[in-house]
Amino acid sequence: MTSSWAIALLILAPLAAAALAFAFPKRGCRMALASAVIVTAALVVLARGVLAGGAQLHRVGGWGAPLGIDLRADGLAVLMLGITVLIASAVALYSRHFFSLEHDGEAPHRARYFWPLFLFLWAALNALFLSADIFNLYVTLELLGFAAVTLVALAGRREALNAAMRYLFVSLSASLFYLLGVALVYGQCATVDLTALGAKAQPGPALWVALTLMTGGLAAKAALFPLHFWLPPAHANAPAPVSALLSALVVKGSFYILLRLWFEAFPALLTPAVAQAFGALGAAAILWGSINALFQPRLKLLVAYSTVAQLGYLFLLFPLAGARDDGFLAWSGGLIFLGAHACAKTAMFLTAGNILHAAGHDRIRDLDGITHVLPISAFAFGLAGLSLVGLPPSGGFAGKWLLLSACLAQGQWWWVIVMLFGSLLAAAYVMRVLNHAFTHVPDPATPNPIPPVMEWTALVLAVLAVGLGLVAAWPVEVLRLGAPAILGGAGP
Amino acid sequence: MNIHELVLLGILFSSFLTGVVIFFLNEESHRLRTWLNLLGAGLKLILVAALLWGVRQGQDYSLTFDFLPGVRFALGADANSVLFVALSSFLWFWTTLYAVGYLEDSPHRSRFFGFFSLCVTATTGIALSANLVTFLVFYELLTVSTYPLVVHRGTPEAMRGGKIYLGYTLAGGTLLLLAVAWLHQLTGPVMFKERGVIQGLMASHRGELQILFLLFMLGIGVKAAIVPLHGWLPKAMIAPAPVSSLLHAVAVVKAGAFGIVRIVYDVYGVENAARLGVLQPLAIAAGVTIIYGSVRALFQDELKKRLAFSTVSQVSYIVLGTAILGPAATIGGLVHLVHQGLMKITLFFGAGNYAETLGIHRVSEMNGVGRRMPLTTAAFTVAALGMIGVPPLAGYISKWYLKKGAIAAGDEWVALVLATSSLLNAAYFLPILYRAWFLAPPSVWPHEHRFGRWETHWMLLAAPLVTAVLVIWAGVFAESSFSPLAWARLITSREYGP
Numbered sequence: 001m002t003s004s005w006a007i008a009l010l011i012l013a014p015l016a017a018a019a020l021a022f023a024f025p026k027r028g029c030r031m032a033l034a035s036a037v038i039v040t041a042a043l044v045v046l047a048r049g050v051l052a053g054g055a056q057l058h059r060v061g062g063w064g065a066p067l068g069i070d071l072r073a074d075g076l077a078v079l080m081l082g083i084t085v086l087i088a089s090a091v092a093l094y095s096r097h098f099f100s101l102e103h104d105g106e107a108p109h110r111a112r113y114f115w116p117l118f119l120f121l122w123a124a125l126n127a128l129f130l131s132a133d134i135f136n137l138y139v140t141l142e143l144l145g146f147a148a149v150t151l152v153a154l155a156g157r158r159e160a161l162n163a164a165m166r167y168l169f170v171s172l173s174a175s176l177f178y179l180l181g182v183a184l185v186y187g188q189c190a191t192v193d194l195t196a197l198g199a200k201a202q203p204g205p206a207l208w209v210a211l212t213l214m215t216g217g218l219a220a221k222a223a224l225f226p227l228h229f230w231l232p233p234a235h236a237n238a239p240a241p242v243s244a245l246l247s248a249l250v251v252k253g254s255f256y257i258l259l260r261l262w263f264e265a266f267p268a269l270l271t272p273a274v275a276q277a278f279g280a281l282g283a284a285a286i287l288w289g290s291i292n293a294l295f296q297p298r299l300k301l302l303v304a305y306s307t308v309a310q311l312g313y314l315f316l317l318f319p320l321a322g323a324r325d326d327g328f329l330a331w332s333g334g335l336i337f338l339g340a341h342a343c344a345k346t347a348m349f350l351t352a353g354n355i356l357h358a359a360g361h362d363r364i365r366d367l368d369g370i371t372h373v374l375p376i377s378a379f380a381f382g383l384a385g386l387s388l389v390g391l392p393p394s395g396g397f398a399g400k401w402l403l404l405s406a407c408l409a410q411g412q413w414w415w416v417i418v419m420l421f422g423s424l425l426a427a428a429y430v431m432r433v434l435n436h437a438f439t440h441v442p443d444p445a446t447p448n449p450i451p452p453v454m455e456w457t458a459l460v461l462a463v464l465a466v467g468l469g470l471v472a473a474w475p476v477e478v479l480r481l482g483a484p485a486i487l488g489g490a491g492p
Numbered sequence: 493m494n495i496h497e498l499v500l501l502g503i504l505f506s507s508f509l510t511g512v513v514i515f516f517l518n519e520e521s522h523r524l525r526t527w528l529n530l531l532g533a534g535l536k537l538i539l540v541a542a543l544l545w546g547v548r549q550g551q552d553y554s555l556t557f558d559f560l561p562g563v564r565f566a567l568g569a570d571a572n573s574v575l576f577v578a579l580s581s582f583l584w585f586w587t588t589l590y591a592v593g594y595l596e597d598s599p600h601r602s603r604f605f606g607f608f609s610l611c612v613t614a615t616t617g618i619a620l621s622a623n624l625v626t627f628l629v630f631y632e633l634l635t636v637s638t639y640p641l642v643v644h645r646g647t648p649e650a651m652r653g654g655k656i657y658l659g660y661t662l663a664g665g666t667l668l669l670l671a672v673a674w675l676h677q678l679t680g681p682v683m684f685k686e687r688g689v690i691q692g693l694m695a696s697h698r699g700e701l702q703i704l705f706l707l708f709m710l711g712i713g714v715k716a717a718i719v720p721l722h723g724w725l726p727k728a729m730i731a732p733a734p735v736s737s738l739l740h741a742v743a744v745v746k747a748g749a750f751g752i753v754r755i756v757y758d759v760y761g762v763e764n765a766a767r768l769g770v771l772q773p774l775a776i777a778a779g780v781t782i783i784y785g786s787v788r789a790l791f792q793d794e795l796k797k798r799l800a801f802s803t804v805s806q807v808s809y810i811v812l813g814t815a816i817l818g819p820a821a822t823i824g825g826l827v828h829l830v831h832q833g834l835m836k837i838t839l840f841f842g843a844g845n846y847a848e849t850l851g852i853h854r855v856s857e858m859n860g861v862g863r864r865m866p867l868t869t870a871a872f873t874v875a876a877l878g879m880i881g882v883p884p885l886a887g888y889i890s891k892w893y894l895k896k897g898a899i900a901a902g903d904e905w906v907a908l909v910l911a912t913s914s915l916l917n918a919a920y921f922l923p924i925l926y927r928a929w930f931l932a933p934p935s936v937w938p939h940e941h942r943f944g945r946w947e948t949h950w951m952l953l954a955a956p957l958v959t960a961v962l963v964i965w966a967g968v969f970a971e972s973s974f975s976p977l978a979w980a981r982l983i984t985s986r987e988y989g990p
């Protein structure tokens with residue numbers, strides 16, 4: 001019963017906060033922090049429920065599955081919700097100062113609309129993670145996309161608007177593909193419930209078409225290579241806290257749906273060929289994203305391309321976790337990697353925002369003096385980079401280690417080569433930036449002052465990304481609860 | 493948490509916490525930073541002394557927790573760890589003192605000493621690792637924490653040196669990661685153990701074990717600067733003198749050599765490795781490195797470069813001792829781990845003193861330097877003679893055991909390599925000593941700096957004198973029960989069993 005309430009609160013709290021923030025523009029940050037407190041409390045209650053009794057179900061309005069809406073929380077959902085509340089809180093703390101630093105004509109306008117949109121996005125994400133059927137997932141996905149596109153447009157500059165238009169186009173058409181797929185599935189199986197589908201769905205031409213449509217749409221939204229083209233401009237041109245939300249959370253929403261689809265609703269269709277295809281695209285993303293990151297002139301673009309690359313690692317989960325023996329190893333590896341990336345990437349984008357503010361630009365080659373006067377930001381960037389490269393003991397390392405172990409156990413050595421090479425490339429692009437922190441400058445420039453909170457939020461997240469590796473055993477245990485049956489040996 | 497676990501954690505955290513606090517210190521709080529540094533180093537020394545006593549008594553130190561399912565983070569202290577941890581914490585103390593004196597008035601000292609402390613944390617972590625995963629964690633931490641020290645000066649040249657350093661070590665680290673994950677897959681979670689942990693795989697996975705050994709040696713050989721993986725070491729010479737001392741004698745190169753010792757003795761087991769036929773190639777690589785390093789050293793005019801190539805050569809003595817089957821060679825290799833550290837750090841302290849006090853960077857500028865700086869030059873001389881292998885200094889003991897081991901194993905060519913190397917050592921060290929003592933000093937030094945009473949700053953002087961005395965002690969009192977040799981014998985007796 002209490003879990004039921006907790007599930008409802010997880011969605012309602014940010015939603016109510018969004019409405020209130022819209023009504024009382026000056027109170028935006030307070031609403032966000034209050035919602036963070038409520039969501040955290042609800043999540044703790046829910047997590048206890050899941051730990052004690054496995055997956056928790058909430059029937060909205062008391063109606064059951066075929067008619068009403070089911071919300072469901074298992075270990076995976078709890079983990080995603082946890083990552084979200086962490087990132088959202090950090091972004092809230094950061095944004096309060098971020099938007100007050102800008103002084104052009106549009107600035108108050110931006111601050112006014114940021115908070116309701118951000119809180120709305122948060123509510124949509126939480127709803128997405130808790131959805132138990134593929135139609136509900138569609139609704140939340142659409143809401144999420146709407147909030148995300150508007151947030152990108154918030155920056156107001158011409159490039160940002162262009163990027164937002166492109167993002168909108170991709171997002172809308174991707175949702176349409178997904179919706180088409182949902183309709184086909186419903187026509188075939190007469191249900192949209194994930195669990196029911198898992199029991200019912202048998203491979204057939206219609207289902208293959210449906211699943212191809214849905215996967216195509218989601219892959220575009222998750223910026224899987226070669227559908228990643230919209231991501232770098234959108235993430236690089238949005239205001240820094242928005243970039244952080246997009247890279248850390250929003251793309252992962254679509255990835256999450258892909259996991260639910262292939263591992264829970266249609267495990268029978270996850271043939272080795274499909275799994276290897278996912279892996280191949282992931283591998284291509286790793287290489288393409290990393291190499292592009294190496295040549296970007298601007299810091300935020302570099303970080304955005306790094307997201308393309310890091311998302312590639314997540315898709316290696318398909319061939320490795322889908323291989324049916326030691327699948328859980330790779331499954332947990334991929335998801336720990338996801339958590340570490342969320343923390344590290346947020347830290348990086350927030351740092352990039354600091355640098356952009358302090359220096360007035362983010363051209364990498366001219367960053368020499370700036371990191372000397374922002375040592376904490378430089379440190380945060382370095383630590384986050386540690387996790388992206390996958391150096392121990394970071395969360396990135398823990399994730400890579402588990403994926404690597406799965407590769408070796410299953411003899412899929414070709415992914416090993418990609419992963420290790422990707423690590424070296426990541427080291428190269430991280431060092432491109434970090435080197436400027438050490439270059440000797442006779443007389444460093446005097447930068448615009450940055451409130452300490454903005455530096456420290458980034459540092460705390462970076463430390464978390466690194467520290468995650470030391471406590472990774474705990475999220476693995478959480479993930480075990482209600483893990484999909486096809487991951488051999490995971491069982492509830 | 494019992495007292496043994498506390499000692500292990502204390503050894504790590506005495507430098508880790510010091511480092512973290514120092515990062516946040518104001519650049520100007522010079523006094524506080526120095527006290528913190530010395531406090532951390534002193535505390536670590538005391539804890540290591542306690543550990544040494546405990547391990548000698550046969551007590552069991554270990555601390556483990558699972559950080560991933562089936563992957564254990566494990567610290568422990570066996571005789572091997574103690575050898576390395578004692579060396580590094582002792583030399584760290586003196587290097588810290590030296591660095592405080594050396595870096596007076598230079599910028600970014602908080603950053604420097606912060607990373608300096610992290611670097612030593614990583615080194616002691618490597619020493620205390622009780623399994624491969626933990627070793628890997630600290631090995632990579634060492635790479636990362638050393639980089640800012642190498643590029644500390646921030647000049648284009650330093651940045652280039654740092655880039656090369658990082659390129660080599662990260663590539664090596666990646667291979668090591670692969671090797672560790674692969675072996676973990678084969679053996680499951682295992683701890684380092686005397687005589688190895690792979691007995692069960694010898695029959696079934698022979699080829700795989702050979703490939704793995706190659707991967708391990710490539711991964712770790714980068715840090716140990718085995719030819720042709722040594723390219724970064726002379727380039728990293730651009731770092732400030734205390735860093736070079738640390739790199740060559742205590743941390744990076746030594747961690748590589750120690751890693752090879754670990755892999756051969758406590759993962760493979762030296763007898764298993766011999767049966768796999770992987771020791772002979774390793775011995776040959778070490779032999780080539782020894783000769784190559786010495787020959788290159790001969791042609792360097794820049795003093796620190798000459799010392800760097802000398803390190804390339806000398807560290808492979810340890811590898812060579814490890815790669816020859818038999819107790820005498822093992823003793824020789826292990827004892828050289830300590831002896832090389834003492835001698836090389838003295839040499840680098842000396843080179844730093846010349847540069848800092850007189851502005852001398854090249855061998856050709858060293859005429860008569862012994863008259864201007866007699867104490868530094870005396871220490872330098874002791875260490876150089878030790879390197880050549882003049883009895884009764886430390887280097888003599890190492891070489892004697894190595895030679896004995898090689899002959900016992902029937903590898904006469906090794907004795908030849910050692911003799912040639914000694915000749916080459918003499919050829920590149922004796923001219924320096926001759927210049928320093930017997931040629932007339934120039935009327936003006938390139939860039940002289942006066943430090944009051946002594947020939948140089950007292951902190952710069954104390955460190956090399958102490959280490960030089962130890963070079964003598966390790967040789968003269970080798971047969972006492974408180975010598976590196978005695979400890980190397982203890983390890984060897986455990987490794988080969990009764």
